[in-house]
Amino acid sequence: MRKRLERIALPAALTPEAGPVHNHGSPHAEDTPLSARKKSPPLKTDRRTAILDAAEVEFSAHGFDGVTLRTIAKRAEVDVALPHYYFGSKENLFVAVFDRRAKVLNDLRETALIDAIAAARPEAPTVEAIIRAYVEPLFKGPHLKEPGWNSYYALVAYVNNTPGWGGRLMTEHFDPLIRKFLDALRLALPGMNERDLFWGYHCFSGALTLGLAQTGRIDTLSNGLVHSNDLADACEHMVPFITGGFEAARRAAPAAKARPTRVKSSAH
Amino acid sequence: MRKRLERIALPAALTPEAGPVHNHGSPHAEDTPLSARKKSPPLKTDRRTAILDAAEVEFSAHGFDGVTLRTIAKRAEVDVALPHYYFGSKENLFVAVFDRRAKVLNDLRETALIDAIAAARPEAPTVEAIIRAYVEPLFKGPHLKEPGWNSYYALVAYVNNTPGWGGRLMTEHFDPLIRKFLDALRLALPGMNERDLFWGYHCFSGALTLGLAQTGRIDTLSNGLVHSNDLADACEHMVPFITGGFEAARRAAPAAKARPTRVKSSAH
DNA sequence: CTTACATTTCAACAGATGTTGAAACAGGAG
DNA sequence: CTCCTGTTTCAACATCTGTTGAAATGTAAG
Numbered sequence: 001m002r003k004r005l006e007r008i009a010l011p012a013a014l015t016p017e018a019g020p021v022h023n024h025g026s027p028h029a030e031d032t033p034l035s036a037r038k039k040s041p042p043l044k045t046d047r048r049t050a051i052l053d054a055a056e057v058e059f060s061a062h063g064f065d066g067v068t069l070r071t072i073a074k075r076a077e078v079d080v081a082l083p084h085y086y087f088g089s090k091e092n093l094f095v096a097v098f099d100r101r102a103k104v105l106n107d108l109r110e111t112a113l114i115d116a117i118a119a120a121r122p123e124a125p126t127v128e129a130i131i132r133a134y135v136e137p138l139f140k141g142p143h144l145k146e147p148g149w150n151s152y153y154a155l156v157a158y159v160n161n162t163p164g165w166g167g168r169l170m171t172e173h174f175d176p177l178i179r180k181f182l183d184a185l186r187l188a189l190p191g192m193n194e195r196d197l198f199w200g201y202h203c204f205s206g207a208l209t210l211g212l213a214q215t216g217r218i219d220t221l222s223n224g225l226v227h228s229n230d231l232a233d234a235c236e237h238m239v240p241f242i243t244g245g246f247e248a249a250r251r252a253a254p255a256a257k258a259r260p261t262r263v264k265s266s267a268h
Numbered sequence: 269m270r271k272r273l274e275r276i277a278l279p280a281a282l283t284p285e286a287g288p289v290h291n292h293g294s295p296h297a298e299d300t301p302l303s304a305r306k307k308s309p310p311l312k313t314d315r316r317t318a319i320l321d322a323a324e325v326e327f328s329a330h331g332f333d334g335v336t337l338r339t340i341a342k343r344a345e346v347d348v349a350l351p352h353y354y355f356g357s358k359e360n361l362f363v364a365v366f367d368r369r370a371k372v373l374n375d376l377r378e379t380a381l382i383d384a385i386a387a388a389r390p391e392a393p394t395v396e397a398i399i400r401a402y403v404e405p406l407f408k409g410p411h412l413k414e415p416g417w418n419s420y421y422a423l424v425a426y427v428n429n430t431p432g433w434g435g436r437l438m439t440e441h442f443d444p445l446i447r448k449f450l451d452a453l454r455l456a457l458p459g460m461n462e463r464d465l466f467w468g469y470h471c472f473s474g475a476l477t478l479g480l481a482q483t484g485r486i487d488t489l490s491n492g493l494v495h496s497n498d499l500a501d502a503c504e505h506m507v508p509f510i511t512g513g514f515e516a517a518r519r520a521a522p523a524a525k526a527r528p529t530r531v532k533s534s535a536h
Numbered sequence: 537c538t539t540a541c542a543t544t545t546c547a548a549c550a551g552a553t554g555t556t557g558a559a560a561c562a563g564g565a566g
Numbered sequence: 567c568t569c570c571t572g573t574t575t576c577a578a579c580a581t582c583t584g585t586t587g588a589a590a591t592g593t594a595a596g
Binding site: 061062178195199203204205207209210211213215216226228234238240244246247248249251 | 329330331332333425426428429430431432435438439447462463466467468469470471472473474475477479481482484485486489490496501505509513514519
Binding site: 336337338348349352357358 | 586
């Protein structure tokens with residue numbers, strides 16, 4: 001039976017860097033095989049990360065089900081059996097790809113947030129400073145020279161828009177950081193309704209996700225005036241837009257506070 | 269060879285309602301088979317729309333490659349060969365599903381826009397009125413009683429976030445309407461930089477897309493305070509947020525006008 | 537009835553898919 | 567050298583995939 005990505009769950013696959021899965025021992029405890037770490041550069045390129053790189057490109061372009069292990073293996077110039085040797089299954093490979101860069105991203109953004117808060121002391125940071133700390137590391141970080149990041153961003157967008165297991169993956173990897181940003185926003189937006197805050201984040205997250213996806217839609221729409229893959233430009237425009245959104249949402253808050261969902265009657 | 273959704277293109281599949289593809293004549297020129305239209309209700313449920321409904325649910329939940337024609341056929345309680353009889357191929361079926369509700373949506377939103385402009389005459393409509401005309405028909409229209417629409421929205425979100433053929437599908441179906449809204453926004457935001465306008469729309473589109481996807485992410489994040497499938501609530505919060513975003517983007521415009529992408533030097 | 541055509545079923549095709557076990561290879565240790 | 571262990575290759579498996587042709591069924595008209 002062909003298995004589907006239903007409960008991609010987390011059986012050891014989410015714990016950072018499980019080595020070869022089925023076979024004999026556990027050859028490497030970190031990122032690279034033992035043989036590649038004991039004695040300087042091993043000349044032979046590291047197949048494991050080659051597979052991760054290839055899978056990243058393919059998964060981000062075609063989704064989980066749109067990609068064949070044979071396609072990945074071919075791109076990585078590697079035998080079809082190798083992905084299974086290193087990752088055990090297609091699902092585990094996907095999760096490994098998603099894992100790999102998530103921590104880097106979270107660290108970058110957390111320090112940016114801490115810096116923004118420190119810079120504003122003893123005042124609360126501005127909304128703009130918080131939004132910028134959330135967005136700028138993604139769109140302007142020095143890591144972007146490495147080309148794999150563009151694929152990874154598209155992959156995150158894909159996962160974020162995938163109902164079911166996609167949401168679970170996002171929650172596990174990014175919710176802790178998101179909560180810290182929401183805490184900072186509460187400081188910057190005193191008196192803001194909690195529900196308004198979450199809906200505001202929802203809008204923010206959507207804008208960010210589409211920005212990361214770099215689908216080229218806006219290139220067509222604007223007749224080439226703007227380019228969705230110009231991440232620095234996207235960042236510079238997204239920050240004031242989202243900032244204005246949050247501030248407007250707070251202004252509109254008192255009116256929306258009482259009603260649970262929607263009430264439009266004018267009289268009492 | 270297993271074909272992928274690469275150039276989903278438009279060979280007759282995009283022209284509204286092509287009938288059975290391979291076989292004999294062309295039995296029905298519109299939405300329902302001839303037999304079902306000539307003599308009142310034909311008792312036997314219409315298999316063609318049953319297939320469309322089933323495909324809508326499956327494609328929106330698992331994407332193009334995550335779905336089997338056999339799964340669709342089973343859900344529609346129909347033989348595997350029937351989808352091919354009516355639509356010719358899996359790709360055509362997907363496009364047919366996407367087509368079906370697009371026109372309804374565009375009509376609803378275009379009239380909402382026209383109404384908003386008419387209501388403001390002779391003044392220009394407010395930004396909020398335009399955003400509301402863009403969003404409200406999607407989130408509060410009376411058509412939402414029919415359950416298929418939720419799947420369709422998720423499908424649109426999926427297509428919008430799919431690089432390549434997804435963008436092409438979106439462009440063909442929705443760009444004409446989008447341009448009309450952009451024209452209205454230009455009236456409501458005089459002096460706004462064109463590039464800022466497009467980037468603003470980009471943020472808007474992202475927020476809207478995630479709202480339509482109803483992934484449930486925000487339910488988890490907010491510990492159940494808000495629900496992503498409460499479309500009316502989403503609408504009421506999205507409108508002020510996006511409105512504020514556009515207005516803030518216009519305020520920030522003069523500073524960003526001169527620089528082509530990013531300039532941060534303080535001295536000349 | 538017969539005829540004609542639309543719809544539906546059935547069984548099969550050719551190829552692709554994730555996965556696996558066994559064998560081959562590499563390289564350092566004893 | 568042999569032995570051990572981690573890595574890589576090879577060939578195959580069972581199943582699933584989109585698609586198709588032919589036969590069966592239904593339906594309305596002549």
